Amino acid sequence: MSSSQQPFRLAVIGSGPAGVYAADTLLRNKQVKNGELEVSIDLLDRLPAPFGLIRYGVAPDHPRIKGIITALHRILGRGDIRFLGDVEFGTDLTLEDLRRHYDAVIFATGALKDAELAVPGIELAGSHGAADFVAWYDGNPDYPRSWELDAEQVAVIGNGNVALDVARVLSKGADELLRTEIPANVYAGLQAAATTDVHVFGRRGPAQTKFSPLEARELAHPQGLQVVMDPRDLEQITEAEWEAIRADKRTDQLVQIFAGWLEEQQRREAAGEEPTDREGGPVHRRLHMHFWHRPVEVLGEDGQVTGMRFERTRLDPEGNVEGTGEMVDYDLGAVYRAVGYHGSELPGVPYDARRGVITNAAGRVTGADGAVIPGLYANGWIKRGPVGLIGATKSDALETIASLVEDIESGALASAVERDGDAILRLLEDRDVPYTTWDGWMALDEHEKALGAAALDADGEPRTRIKVVEREEMVRVSRDAVHQPSPA
Structure with a gap:
């Protein structure tokens, strides 16, 4: 042509x-x-x-x-x-x-869409797809404006980036997130959340997680948060597996982060010291990292999540995950599955x-x-x-x-x-x-920045942006600012 x-x-x-x-x-x-x-x-x-x-x-x-x-x-x-x-x-x-x-x-x-997690009880009230939760806290206009956050003990199933994002948002104080573009309804929901403990579960071990060392370190940053490790998760790594871990720089850095958290936790316990966050401040929430856990069943009562059952796992000689037959139950009020998208x-x-x-x-x-x-x-x-x-x-x-x-x-x-x-x-x-058009987006972009500039974060500084959530408001700002006539 x-x-x-x-x-x-x-x-x-x-x-x-x-x-x-x-x-x-x-x-x-x-x-x-x-x-x-x-x-x-x-x-x-x-x-x-x-x-x-x-x-x-x-x-x-x-x-x-x-x-x-x-x-x-x-x-x-x-x-x-x-x-x-x-x-x-x-x-x-x-x-x-x-x-x-x-x-x-x-x-x-x-x-x-969230990928399915085919275990009994996954349909209970309090069991959520992580993608839906992400869409809520990111202000997607096609999702509800409120989210039920009345559970103190919450599980996040998965060891990928989405699981970490969900766990971090649930673990952070709402005031910390005022530095970001979160909408007003999301801030209000997280501020009123009853969450005290977030449990992250993965089927494999610390060396097989899908996130990076940087992303792992970010997990421990929130103010008032204590990271809790289970000693068994590192103790069951064999010497042959440790050799493979040390041979890969990224994996070694990642596992050493987990090992460092556990070492500090055990030191404090041995000394009889109270736990603190990473800056030495008081603890308001806990993030529990659980490895070698395969989901078996979401437990419930009267149609509501009350807990979850897992089977402890290990690596077989070929490096594949296999069950050990040991079952472990956890008391939980909500479950978020972050096992992939569809x-x-x-x-x-x-x-x-x-x-x-x-x-x-x-x-x-x-x-x-x-x-x-x-x-x-x-x-x-x-x-x-x-x-x-x-x-x-x-x-x-x-x-x-x-x-x-x-x-x-x-x-x-x-x-x-x-x-x-x-x-x-x-x-x-x-x-x-x-x-809407690109000029309309430029108008909406400036509108959101102006909303942020007129508000303050927890440190008293102007916010960079506050995201508009309502579709009708997004369309109005986008179209009115560029003088597009409404369709007849």
């Missing part, structure tokens, strides 16, 4: 890293950069604000990860990708609509329910028979499953865009019927869809 022809029109569904990097990768393709292929890209999202999982799936006290928004903001701020928010695929726009207005569609909708099915798009992904080959969407469906592509977690971080998402985008460009060159794609770029806007307006 020469630059004198109509631009190639691409719709990307999802404005998180997978969607943004897919769009940016196409724009960086040498054919596009050399002017051999002109493209027009619309980035659509069901939420009024962009950035997907980075805005609504990362703990607010993780500025290092939140910094990814800066990179995404820089890409979208260039002006060569059009953002259309508050537009839900399958409701506001159908697959047929997209095929009429675009030459190709890339689905980058991520994985938003992608959601999209209307009219082939889907593998077992893996929670769109069926695809190198990013090309395929049907039940394995045949490629021309013009449809996938990227990110909805393409490969919820594993890997930003680096993997960028690699995904390279593969998906390579497939797309190959299909463009081969003439395998049917052209859109409606090639006017503003036609999709007229369609949304005709359907009374109050879509």
Whole structure:
């Protein structure tokens, strides 16, 4: 396609890293950069604000990860990708609509649901998916404004990044989180929380955890928090396992952090000293790290969580986890499962329910028979499953865009019927869809920063931002500030 022809029109569904990097990768393709292929890209999202999982799936006290928004903001701020928010695929726009207005569609909708934990009692009241809790404390407008936090003893099942985020938020005092962008309703909920003890359970040992030494250290930082270790969890590591641990720098650093916590705990106990937080202050909450625990059953009474049963585990000679037959019960008032994410099915798009992904080959969407469906592509977690971080998402985008460009060159794609770029806007307006734009996001961004500047954190300093939660308010601020007329 020469630059004198109509631009190639691409719709990307999802404005998180997978969607943004897919769009940016196409724009960086040498054919596009050399002017051999002109493209027009619309980035659509069901939420009024962009950035997907980075805005609504990362703990607010993780500025290092939140910094990814800066990179995404820089890409979208260039002006060569059009953002259309508050537009839900399958409701506001159908697959047929997209095929009429675009030459190709890339689905980058991520994985938003909690993976299942198939144990008896998981359905009891007080048993929650971690993803739902994360969406609440991150102010996702599609989730309830309140969260029940009346349990003193709480379990978090999992040893990944999400489990750590949930455990840290539950363990921190609400005033500490005022330094972040948490919404007012989340601050109020956490301030009133009855939580005194958070228990983190993992099936494997300290050396097999999925988080980094830095993330482990962050667990012990909250004011008024004591980290509690079980001596058995380190004692059952064999000498051969210790040799393997010492041979890997990251693993050795991680396990030494746990060993240091245990050593300090035992020193204080032997000296008859009262426990303190990491700064020597009084303890208000405890974070218990439990390794070698396989979930067996959530215990309950009258439909409510009252505890949980685990089986102690160990590594077999091949390094796999096996049960020991020893059962351990814990009294608990709430359970959060953080055992992974699962992608959601999209209307009219082939889907593998077992893996929670769109069926695809190198990013090309395929049907039940394995045949490629021309013009449809996938990227990110909805393409490969919820594993890997930003680096993997960028690699995904390279593969998906390579497939797309190959299909463009081969003439395998049917052209859109409606090639006017503003036609999709007229369609949304005709359907009374109050879509938002990049200029609208810039207005909302400034509005949230202004809310923060007018409030103070626990140290009496202005806050950097207070996130708006209500969808209607997000849309109002986004649309009013750029003088968009409401759809007739």
